[in-house]
Every structure is written in structure tokens, then in C-alpha cells.
Amino acid sequence: MVFTEDVFLFYFLPFVLLVYYLIPYQADPAPGKSRYWMRNLWLTVVGYVFYSWFEPWFVLPMMFTNVADYLFGLYLGRDDVPKARRKLVLIISMCMNLGLLGIFKYGVFTQENLNHLLAAVGQDTFSVLQIAFPIGISFYTFHSMSYIIDIYRGERPVKSFADFSCFVSLFPQLVAGPILRYNVLSQQLHSRMHSLSxxxxxxxxxxxxxxxxxxxxxxxxxxxxxxxxxxxxxxxxxxxxxxxxxxxxxxxxxxxxxxxxxxxxxxxxxxxxxxxxxxxxxSITDFWRRWHISLSTWLREYLYISLGGNRKGEARTYINLALVMLLGGFWHGSQWQFIFWGGIHGTMLGIERWSGKKxxxxxxxxxxxxxxxxxxxxxxxxxxxxxxxxxxxxxxxxxxxxxxxxxxxxxxxxxxxxxxxxxxxxxxxxxxxxxxxxxxxxxxxxxxxxxxxxxxxxxxxxxxxxxxxxxxxxxxx
Amino acid sequence: MRKLEWTLVSALLAVTAGFPLYQAAHEAIVDKEMPHVFNLFLRSPTKENLHRWDDNAKDRSVFAKWLRPVTLQFRYDVLGEMAPKSLKGEEDWLFYNQDVDYLLQPPYTDDRFYKGTFDTLIAGKRVNVRNPLVAMEDFRARLKARGIELLLVPIPGKPSVYPEKLYHGIHGQPASPTLALLEDLGRRGFNVVDLFSPMLKAKAGGAPQLYLKRDTHWTPQGMEVAAEALATRIRSMLPDADTAMVLGPQDSTVFTPRYLIKDTTVERWGDIAEMTKVPDRKKIWPNESVKAERISDAVTGLPYKDDPASPILWLGDSFSRIYQTDAPGAAGIIAHVAYRLNRPLASIVNDGGASTVVRQQLARRGEMLEGKKLVVWTFVERDLRFGSKGWQVEELP
Incomplete structure (x- = not known):
């Protein structure tokens, strides 16, 4: 479903709003439950309906990610899990998320490039298996990954599955962002203001x-x-x-x-x-502070900082910057042109950083x-x-x-x-x-x-x- | 401030909730039908059902029915804007967007031509059914196995012949990309007819207008230039055909004409004018009046009629339909080629379907191939890129 078509505007939105505000919230919720868990559950359900409008089976990978990362999050949130195992769970979750993204978004790209390589060395090529691309998979995968990374870094996990699913499948931002970081939304899932203003x-x-x-x-x-x-x-x-x-x-x-x-x-x-x-x-540095802010913030918090940011010397800083921009480009699409686009921006950012961010x-x-x-x-x-x-x-x-x-x-x-x-x-x-x-x-x-x-x-x-x-x-x- | 806030919320709800409520009430009270919104819950939520519901909701929308024409007329009156399929040219000429895009966009030899398409495995070979050459090669081979020759005839689109009527600043008379295809086909041993050269020659020679101003198709005069070129080529391909066919209608000494020709006038409204969707289009663009020539049987006086037993089978699209089954009838290219060959043809014609659909129809009517010596496959050049169903490989019975 698209915000600018009549099915959304005239049917989905008024109905979802009506039911949402008819659902009562709990003034004094049980420990671990949010005041709005029923409303969050409703938002989750309609998020799935919204998403399935494109293609009903698209909800399956999202549901799988939801369930798996919810369970990983609960496990990571336990105090008795040894550090090494926490790291292992984090790696498994990242592999799962990136694996799904890799299959659905980069599967065809990988096969095609493999074929180019095979052809270059004179080997027979193979038929490329066409894989349907679930719309918005890059966005909800990043939402889900941010949750796991934040829990790994010390945030408390959500107890309610409805709350977690609501975070991932919140329909306003589900298919094209803004890319949410869990630490920004965690508090709002529990208690948020509903006001006329x-x-x-x-x-x-x-x-x-x-x-x-x-x-x-x-x-x-x-x-x-x-x-x-x-x-x-x-x-x-x-x-x-x-x-x-x-x-x-x-x-x-x-x-x-x-x-x-x-x-x-x-x-x-x-x-x-x-x-x-x-x-x-x-400047290009300034541009990236103003364009797709949620993506640049996500990449800075979860990728650039994880790579060491600017803490590991000058050379490493430039490498990190280039890597982040290349991957940022690649995130946009499984084609060389996006990598190139990211590379140019990365180079420009590197040059500006070298001359004092100017x-x-x-x-x-x-x-x-x-x-x-x-x-x-x-x-x-x-x-x-x-x-x-x-x-x-x-x-x-x-x-x-x-x-x-x-x-x-x-x-x-x-x-x-x-x-x-x-x-x-x-x-x-x-x-x-x-x-x-x-x-x-x-x-x-x-x-x-x-x-x-x-x-x-x-x-x-x-x-x-x-x-x-x-x-x-x-x-x- | 609170009043303003309430006003904002009310404004949103008035539009978003007011519309479906009004729509449902209209359907229940005026149309006396179950409101369409309930249909959503009557079918399983498959992609097809959801999208069909969506499309029906748009079609039934009371507001859309009222707003769409008003908006389109407003956009035309104020901004000169028309629906995206149509383009406004010089001197009241209109052009079909796809005709222009075909000339502007990369040809079949460019990778970008195949963007968003996938290869198909046919007889162990990976092919792309958007590539016209694949279907042409395959069709030729299948016909050859039956002893039938194939003649390929791409028909020039209007902007190939009259680009200056779309944009006055165009330099000279550019060559259509279809000419490169014709060369390529020639190198591959195909029988082809170049209709571009005679058309442009006729235009340069001051011939009457060869294409209709507000239609995608040719005028009877443009069609006759093509018919002449085609008849000449067909005669050269079937030298062992009967005498009348070899000599043609010009040789009056031994020639017994099978058909008569009679002048008439046709009024054409124009399919591109229709595509503009401008509500007042009938008032803005008048009919075009053109002279045509009807072909009728010399003995019975009845209009020209196909003969399924003819050794020549014609496959074509709306360029073969215009003036033939449309008014005035029996004055289209099939009748005119038949007149020039002095014998009837067999034909399969499908509007917009010359790339694949006509061959699918032929596959279903295998008896049409019996006794055939030649298949003339005509298609408008834009179909090389935009042909309905692409250029699929089709089995023959």
C-alpha cells in the first residue's frame, strides 16, 4: 500500500485511526508490559496488512525476522549469559538478518557477477535464479538489527512481542524509513503522549x-x-x-x-x-548531515563506530569512512552504480575531512x-x-x-x-x-x-x- | 490554538473518513448495491484479489468520476497538459508517446533495451523474448520447414516520417533505428520491405499528407505508398504465381481485372485525440476528412473479401485494420495489396498484437497455413520495443 493512493487515504488510515483510539490503554500496566501494548498490537497487525498489500507472502521473511530477533533479544537481555555467548548470539542474528537481505536483495546481483567471472575465465555460465525482492526489506532489517545491537550494548529488551513487532513493522516507516534506532523509540513504545497538539x-x-x-x-x-x-x-x-x-x-x-x-x-x-x-x-559533509539523516545516523552508530570510527588513527578513519559510504551505496541497491555513487561520496567526504571537514x-x-x-x-x-x-x-x-x-x-x-x-x-x-x-x-x-x-x-x-x-x-x- | 488543532483533525477526517462514508452510502442508496468496501472480506487476500478490489474501488469512486474530467479539462485549459500517452505537436498535430519513445530510447542491440526482463530457456538455449530477432528467426525456421517464405515489413511510425510536426527545430530527416534492424535482417538472409524510403520519397516529392494529424495511423495516401512497395516486393518473391499476379493491374493488354476501385471520403476522429482524455476533446479537435479508395469485386460489386485459400497470408495490426474493417471498409492495405496483385489474400489482424498475438492466433488456426507460399508479417516499428506480450517464440501446429 502506498500513502498516496485512495485505498490508504480513504480506507486504511481512517479505519486504523478509529480502532486505535477506541482501544483502551492501561493506566497502570503490569511490570514489563507497556501501557499501550494493545494499541501496539493493533499497529503490528495493521503494519502486516499494510505490507502484505504489495504481495502477501512478503510478510513471511519479515515475520521470521521479527520472531527470531525478539527471541535473540530476550536471550541477550538476560544477566546470566556469558560474554562470549552474547557475542555469538549477536553474530548469529547479524548473519541471519544480513543473510536474508543478501538472498532477497543481492541474490541476483551475486549470481550475475559470478556469471561474468565464469565467462571471463572461459567457463560455462548458469541460469540466474530470479528472486523476488520484498519491498522495504532493507529498512525493516536495519530496524531489527539496531534492536539487537542496542540490546547487546546494554539496552533492556522489550518483554512484549507486540511492542517489538510494533517497532519493526510500524507502518508509517515500514517500507521507506525513516530508519529507526531502537534506542530512540524504546521509551515511546512503553509510554508516549497522545495529544491533540x-x-x-x-x-x-x-x-x-x-x-x-x-x-x-x-x-x-x-x-x-x-x-x-x-x-x-x-x-x-x-x-x-x-x-x-x-x-x-x-x-x-x-x-x-x-x-x-x-x-x-x-x-x-x-x-x-x-x-x-x-x-x-x-559541503558534502554538510549534505550528509541533511540528507537521509536516519540512514547516516544509523550507519555512523552501528557501522562506523563499530569499525572503530576515528579512534584508531588517521589512516583507519579514512578506510572506515570509505567503507561506510561504499556499504551505504550498496545498501541502496544491488548494482555497481550504487557502489560507485557511495564511493564518490566517500571520496568527497575523505577529501573534506583531510582538509579539516571543509x-x-x-x-x-x-x-x-x-x-x-x-x-x-x-x-x-x-x-x-x-x-x-x-x-x-x-x-x-x-x-x-x-x-x-x-x-x-x-x-x-x-x-x-x-x-x-x-x-x-x-x-x-x-x-x-x-x-x-x-x-x-x-x-x-x-x-x-x-x-x-x-x-x-x-x-x-x-x-x-x-x-x-x-x-x-x-x-x- | 485548540480550535485550530480541532479544525486540522476535522479537516483530515472530513476528507479521509467522509469520502468512504459517502461512497458507501451512494452505493447502498443510489446504486442499491452492497457497498464495495465489504467485498474486501468476501475473497481470500491474494495479491490478485487485493489489487482487483483496489482497481474496482478506483473505478467505482464517485469522487473520481466527478473529479477526473474536471481536473483533466482544467489542466489542459490552463497548462496545455494532456494525458501522458499523447504529445502535442506543431499545427494541431498529435503524437503517440510510444511512437516517440521508440525513436528516442535504445534499440534491441543495447543492453538497456532488456532492462527488467529475464531470459527464458527455450530448447536448451537462453533467449530473451523481448528480442524481436529471436521470434523472427524462430518463425522463419518454422515456416521454412513447411515450405513457406516469410516477408518482414516494419511500418514507419508517424514521428519517423513527420518529426518536424512534433518539434519544429529538428534538423533534417533523421533515420529511424528500424533501418538498422532492416540492414541486420538483410544480413541474416531475411526477406524485408523497407517502407521508409518510399514514404520519405513521397513526402519529399510533395505527396499529400501520409499520416493523419491526430491519429497514430497513415492516411489512405500513405497506405497506398506502402501497398505499392509491398505489392512490388511480393511479385518479385512469387515469380511462379499466376499470370495476373505477375503482370499486375498496370498491364492492360492481358490483364483481366478482378477488382474495381472507387473513390470515397472518410471522416477520422483520431485515436491520439482520444488518448488525451481531455473531456472537451471532440470540440477541440475536429474530425479529419480524407479521400480513400474502396476495392470491390469486379463481377459481383461486393466489397473486397479475404480468401482463406490464398497462397499469401497477411499478419498485421491496426495499420492493416484501418480503412479495411473500419470505415469505409475494403479500403485498407490488405485490399490495396490484393488489388495490385489482382488476387485476394488471407489475413489475421490484431490491434496492437502484431509482435506475438497474431502468431498465437495463427497457432490456434493451423489450417490457415495450408497451401500458403508466403507469410507477410507487418508490424508498426514501435512494437519492436513496446509490442504487446513482447516477441515470444510460438509453436506452429
Whole structure:
């Protein structure tokens, strides 16, 4: 199910909210049980329903992860388990989680690359076994892993299976984040505030996120799709296409994250903010503090620090940084282009760290720093959007005028420069350049802001009926 | 502040809960049916059932029925925006998005052509059924085993012939990627007909408009250019056929014409205009009036009719249907090729299904192959990329 389709908006959401608020909570719960265990159980059930809407069998690996990590967590939480055994359980859990991720997400990639290797040494290749990819597996696997690592590091495990399942399968963040760390949400699973103030701010954020996806991301996504699908576009058209993609991915993913935050608030959860004006960043280091914050935080806490962070000398710090970014890239998709994308960002971060966490253009005016950073990010988006590494290089070639445009390349202009395309791009550019971010806009309520957000939401609902099915970009990860 | 907070919550609930309640009430009271929402619980929750329920909910939505046309008209009036399948060109010309995408996107020789597809194991060989060459090679071999020749005829899409009507700034007359395919097929020993050269030659020579302005298909004039080229090629492939066929209708000394030709006028509305989904489309774009020539039997005066016993079997798509079974009837390419060959053809025509569906239909009607000497397989060039069901390998009976 997708937040921006009518089955979610008109059936799932009101029904889930109605039942949720009809379920009583226990003012004085038994020890080890949360006040909201029944509500958490309801959220777990509807989380599974939400997830199974894509494909019913997708719930099976998630259920398996849920049960296994709940049991591992209980065991790790016992005081009488020797240190060596705790480590063994941690390793088993990590292997299980990463193994599932490896099979479902990287199975085909591994087989294909093995085939390339076999072909390179003159051996017979084999038929690649096609494995269906359960949407959002990377997200809930990371949720589950964070739980086990936090318990291993000393957090208390949850006693109630409903609470744990609720953490993993909480539908607002289930398929595209924000990636939750258990230590952030553990307290809220037990006791959280349900207030009109929080709920209404959640509604405000939901309105804004919904409008972002339908009114901004989807229309410019069509431009990006056309430009990237073309064989050899003209340089200007290629730049226009990647600019459209930069807008699309931001409004698509940020729209989803803002909706997730809003929905979380409606159920009393305060999830973490995922974006903070990333295209206002004045260095790549700054960009990663603002883009997909929940992923960078997760990677820093559970991977970078586990690898030793910056505590093991300068050389090791750079290696750790590169590794984290490469794996971060690989997390996004089982294709070489994502590894390449991660590698470029890792290299940029390394260079900036080497020069005191500053870019080489640090002494230029802020507008120039922001522009250069945006340009670098824009170029790296090519790797993110292209259909494979060769296409990424060919597209970059088109952007920089290498090679001849295709014979019919001029026709692309008829697809991507309509008056409505220009208007949509201009609106996106203004929305990005202006200083007020949706998160802040939604946090402080006023009648004027309500009028803006509700109008946008209504227009978006109307537009939703004229758009083709358009799932969120991050579902594929 | 509390008032504002309540207003926000009420606004959300008014939209999200108000809609399904109104919908259910409408279905129960006006349509006198069980509200669709209950259907969700009547079937097992398989992916198909869930998605079917979802689609039905969208189709039955009272709000969607009301909002969709209003929004589409508004978007066209204010922004000139149309549904994504259609593109606005110059001088009121409309283009089909897939026709343009075919020219812009990588051809079958590029890895990206196969993105998101899987290989299939056929007779111990890994093949990709999106690759048209696989199906063409296979079909040719199966026909050859029955002593039947195959003639491949890709039909130019409208933007290949009139790119300047889509974008005025285009330089020269670019070559369609289909020409590379024709060369490739030629190297592989296939019999092919190049319709691009005669079409472009006719256009350059000042011929009347060869394609309809707001339709994906050709005008009768464009169709006749193709019919002439095809008839010439077919004659060269079947030299041992009967005299009338070899000589053709031009040689009046020994020729007994089997068919007569009669001028008529056709009104075409345009399938791309329909695709725009703009509610006022009938008012915005008028019908196009074109001159056509109907073919009728010289003896009976009845319109041209196929003969299943003909040695020539024609496989085609809507380019073979237009003017033939559509108005005015018996004025399409099949009738015109038959007229030029002075003999009827047998045909299987399926709209949008020339890549695979026509061969599936042929497989079900094996008797159609009896006594055949030649199969003419026509398909619009965009089907090389977007053909319905890809280019599957099909058994013949």
C-alpha cells in the first residue's frame, strides 16, 4: 500500500485511526508490559496488512525476522549469559538478518557477477535464479538489527512481542524509513503522549508530505524518466533531466518521510527527522548531515563506530569512512552504480575531512559553496538514477557534450519542455530555495499555515485521480 | 490554538473518513448495491484479489468520476497538459508517446533495451523474448520447414516520417533505428520491405499528407505508398504465381481485372485525440476528412473479401485494420495489396498484437497455413520495443 493512493487515504488510515483510539490503554500496566501494548498490537497487525498489500507472502521473511530477533533479544537481555555467548548470539542474528537481505536483495546481483567471472575465465555460465525482492526489506532489517545491537550494548529488551513487532513493522516507516534506532523509540513504545497538539501537527505534516509527492515529485519525475530513457540526449536536455531527478528524489523521499513523521505523530510517536534542506548544504559533509539523516545516523552508530570510527588513527578513519559510504551505496541497491555513487561520496567526504571537514571551495561565498555542492550532488545523482554503470557514464558523456546525440534526440524536447514542465520545475526550484522547510512549517500552527497546507492537500487529492500509479522511489531500496 | 488543532483533525477526517462514508452510502442508496468496501472480506487476500478490489474501488469512486474530467479539462485549459500517452505537436498535430519513445530510447542491440526482463530457456538455449530477432528467426525456421517464405515489413511510425510536426527545430530527416534492424535482417538472409524510403520519397516529392494529424495511423495516401512497395516486393518473391499476379493491374493488354476501385471520403476522429482524455476533446479537435479508395469485386460489386485459400497470408495490426474493417471498409492495405496483385489474400489482424498475438492466433488456426507460399508479417516499428506480450517464440501446429 502506498500513502498516496485512495485505498490508504480513504480506507486504511481512517479505519486504523478509529480502532486505535477506541482501544483502551492501561493506566497502570503490569511490570514489563507497556501501557499501550494493545494499541501496539493493533499497529503490528495493521503494519502486516499494510505490507502484505504489495504481495502477501512478503510478510513471511519479515515475520521470521521479527520472531527470531525478539527471541535473540530476550536471550541477550538476560544477566546470566556469558560474554562470549552474547557475542555469538549477536553474530548469529547479524548473519541471519544480513543473510536474508543478501538472498532477497543481492541474490541476483551475486549470481550475475559470478556469471561474468565464469565467462571471463572461459567457463560455462548458469541460469540466474530470479528472486523476488520484498519491498522495504532493507529498512525493516536495519530496524531489527539496531534492536539487537542496542540490546547487546546494554539496552533492556522489550518483554512484549507486540511492542517489538510494533517497532519493526510500524507502518508509517515500514517500507521507506525513516530508519529507526531502537534506542530512540524504546521509551515511546512503553509510554508516549497522545495529544491533540501532537496529532494536529502530524496532520499538518501529512498534508504537506502528500502535496510534495503528488504536486512536485510526480510531475518532474516524468521529465527525469524521459531524459534518462533517451539513448543519447543533447547536453542541455541531459542536464535538465538530472535536475528534474534531483527535484524528484528530494520531494519524493522527503514527502514520504514527512508523511511518515506526521502519521507517527497521529499515533503518538515522534520519529526522527530525515531531511533538513539538503540542497542548502555548502559541503558534502554538510549534505550528509541533511540528507537521509536516519540512514547516516544509523550507519555512523552501528557501522562506523563499530569499525572503530576515528579512534584508531588517521589512516583507519579514512578506510572506515570509505567503507561506510561504499556499504551505504550498496545498501541502496544491488548494482555497481550504487557502489560507485557511495564511493564518490566517500571520496568527497575523505577529501573534506583531510582538509579539516571543509571543502576546497570553503573560502568562497556561501552562495557559491552551496552551488558547487549542489553541482557535485547533481552529478552523482546520475549514478543513482541510471540503468547501470555503462548508462551512467554514457549519460554523463551526454551532459558534458561527449559523443553525438541520437538522430531523433531533438524530439526529446517535445517531451520535456512543455509549459507545464517549465512551471513545475520553477515551482520545485522555488520550494527548494526558500528557507522554510516543511518540518518547521508544520511544527508551528497558525490559521494561515493551515489554509496553505489544507489547500495543497485538497489539490493533491484531486490531482491524485489523474496521475498513474506512482510508487515512492525509495520503495525499491 | 485548540480550535485550530480541532479544525486540522476535522479537516483530515472530513476528507479521509467522509469520502468512504459517502461512497458507501451512494452505493447502498443510489446504486442499491452492497457497498464495495465489504467485498474486501468476501475473497481470500491474494495479491490478485487485493489489487482487483483496489482497481474496482478506483473505478467505482464517485469522487473520481466527478473529479477526473474536471481536473483533466482544467489542466489542459490552463497548462496545455494532456494525458501522458499523447504529445502535442506543431499545427494541431498529435503524437503517440510510444511512437516517440521508440525513436528516442535504445534499440534491441543495447543492453538497456532488456532492462527488467529475464531470459527464458527455450530448447536448451537462453533467449530473451523481448528480442524481436529471436521470434523472427524462430518463425522463419518454422515456416521454412513447411515450405513457406516469410516477408518482414516494419511500418514507419508517424514521428519517423513527420518529426518536424512534433518539434519544429529538428534538423533534417533523421533515420529511424528500424533501418538498422532492416540492414541486420538483410544480413541474416531475411526477406524485408523497407517502407521508409518510399514514404520519405513521397513526402519529399510533395505527396499529400501520409499520416493523419491526430491519429497514430497513415492516411489512405500513405497506405497506398506502402501497398505499392509491398505489392512490388511480393511479385518479385512469387515469380511462379499466376499470370495476373505477375503482370499486375498496370498491364492492360492481358490483364483481366478482378477488382474495381472507387473513390470515397472518410471522416477520422483520431485515436491520439482520444488518448488525451481531455473531456472537451471532440470540440477541440475536429474530425479529419480524407479521400480513400474502396476495392470491390469486379463481377459481383461486393466489397473486397479475404480468401482463406490464398497462397499469401497477411499478419498485421491496426495499420492493416484501418480503412479495411473500419470505415469505409475494403479500403485498407490488405485490399490495396490484393488489388495490385489482382488476387485476394488471407489475413489475421490484431490491434496492437502484431509482435506475438497474431502468431498465437495463427497457432490456434493451423489450417490457415495450408497451401500458403508466403507469410507477410507487418508490424508498426514501435512494437519492436513496446509490442504487446513482447516477441515470444510460438509453436506452429
Amino acid at each position: 501532537l496529532f494536529s501537527r502530524g496532520v499538518m505534516l501529512f498534508f504537506l508530505g502528500f502535496a510534495m509527492k503528488i504536486l512536485l515529485a510526480n510531475p518532474v519525475g516524468r521529465i527525469a524518466d524521459a531524459a534518462f530513457a533517451a539513448q543519447h540526449p543533447h547536453a542541455l536536455d541531459a542536464w535538465w533531466g538530472v535536475l528534474a531527478y534531483a527535484f524528484q528524489i528530494y520531494f519524493d523521499f522527503n514527502g514520504y518521510s514527512v508523511m511518515a513523521l506526521g502519521l507517527g505523530m497521529m499515533f503518538g510517536f515522534e520519529l526522527i527527522r530525515n531531511f533538513n534542506a539538503p540542497y542548502h548544504a555548502d 571543502p576546497f571551495y570553503a573560502n568562497s561565498p556561501r552562495w557559491m559553496r552551496v552551488s558547487v555542492t549542489f553541482l557535485v550532488v547533481l552529478i552523482t545523482w546520475v549514478f543513482f538514477r541510471a540503468d547501470g554503470l555503462p548508462h551512467a557514464f554514457s549519460y554523463l558523456g551526454s551532459m558534458f557534450g561527449a559523443g553525438r546525440p541520437g538522430p531523433f534526440a531533438d524530439l526529446l524536447k517535445a517531451e520535456i519542455y512543455h509549459s507545464h514542465d517549465l512551471i513545475n520545475m520553477l515551482i520545485c526550484a522555488i520550494a527548494i530555495a526558500q528557507p522554510v522547510q516543511s518540518y518547521e512549517f508544520g511544527k508551528q500552527l497558525s490559521w494561515g499555515r493551515f489554509a496553505v497546507a489544507f489547500s495543497l492537500f485538497l489539490v493533491a487529492v484531486v490531482m491524485m485521480y489523474t496521475q498513474a500509479f506512482n510508487p515512492f522511489l525509495y520503495f525499491q531500496f
